[in-house]
Amino acid sequence: MADETFDVARLEGAVCAFGVFDGVHRAHRFLIGQAVAQARELEKHAVALTFDIDPDEVFHADRLRKLMTNDDRLRALADTGVDAVVAFPFTEAFAGQPPADFMQRAFGAHVPRALHVGHGLRFGARASGTVADLERWGAVHGMEVHAHTLVQAEGSPISATRIRLLLQEGKVSEARDLLGRPYRIVGRVVPGRGEGAQMGFSTANLSVPPACLALGEGVYAGYARIDGETYRAAVSVGVSPVFSGRTDAVCEAHLLDFQGTLYGAALSIDVTHFLRPMIKFDTVDELIRTVLANIAWVRQHL
Structure with missing residues (x-):
């Protein structure tokens, strides 16, 4: 310094x-x-x-x-x-x-x-x-x-402003080409709603300073790293309308095949694919089916 x-x-x-x-x-x-x-x-x-x-x-x-x-x-x-x-x-x-x-x-x-x-x-x-x-x-x-x-x-x-605009639009592949590597989210896992496990897909609620989350709202796929290990991950950015008013979590990740406790851990996620925009579901069951389908896509393609 x-x-x-x-x-x-x-x-x-x-x-x-x-x-x-x-x-x-x-x-x-x-x-x-x-x-x-x-x-x-x-x-x-x-x-x-x-x-x-x-x-x-x-x-x-x-x-x-x-x-x-x-x-x-x-x-x-x-x-x-x-x-x-x-x-x-x-x-x-x-x-x-x-x-x-x-x-x-x-x-x-x-x-x-x-x-x-x-x-x-x-x-x-x-x-x-x-x-x-x-x-x-x-x-x-x-x-x-x-x-x-x-x-x-x-x-x-190539400029940081151009890359930020791409990320806001969910264009993570185009942003990766300009960055020279995938866009990375970095944060610490904090307690969330605790409802994911009951729905069949436990999630890590990632605390990320707003200024350091350049991605637009939506669901993404990528690779999460914790304690030197890498896991495929489905990542949600933004609050689903289903939970509007019930949570302030803006970044949640499901790590495929992870066993253990994440609370308090530092977690980074390299975001590689945009899967879908944030959707207003009519029911919680519809949300569960869609999220499980997103997780299945990650398992099949990453």
Whole structure:
């Protein structure tokens, strides 16, 4: 963490990639890969520069939908081939500085050799800083700036916003292609209604911060991981109209062939298929038949 205890001298001469990197998707990994390649050529350290939180957690918390938790994002960045990940603490005061002050506070006298960014990067007070500001600052302080056009897929740039929109529409296969891996839900199992076992399909009620659940309502299939083991899973996102007003559970998963107790356990689910939208059933029996059919599909196809 690049707080007051961080030795900013570690950035001097390094080749850095800078961004929020929500999702650490294919376009992010391309940009970071360019920084790593230059660092290896110059025999310098490669560093991923980011923030400890998503800036929208400060400015747009009411509508924020992230592709991964902050901790998972930092772990994913560490797996991109860089030598270090440096996360600046994001605060309104830090973000509210003029672009030149923002850069000066970030690096001081310990300027990186090069900085790789997306060509549309905005930073500093009211997002007024642009790549041109970076280039002017870099020209004075001896830092190269490499602005990269976003990697495209099917004629459009790959971006976290594009992926979020796909997930909201239940298009998990298309989102996976842009992420480079399945979308993952991460949470902790908490007590739920307890009715699933009586219906023939016990479920784990997964507590997920709303900002970290980008999927639209519906029923999905995927792979759940707990304690190093993997299970096929049917996952419900949203509240069935049958239970409207009786529960606040928004993410429930049935793990096929799981035996044991899940309460309190950390659980992650890689979502691979959209099965159906949320349906208003006329009876509980109709719901049971449909859910059992969804579970049978998972057993047959995963």
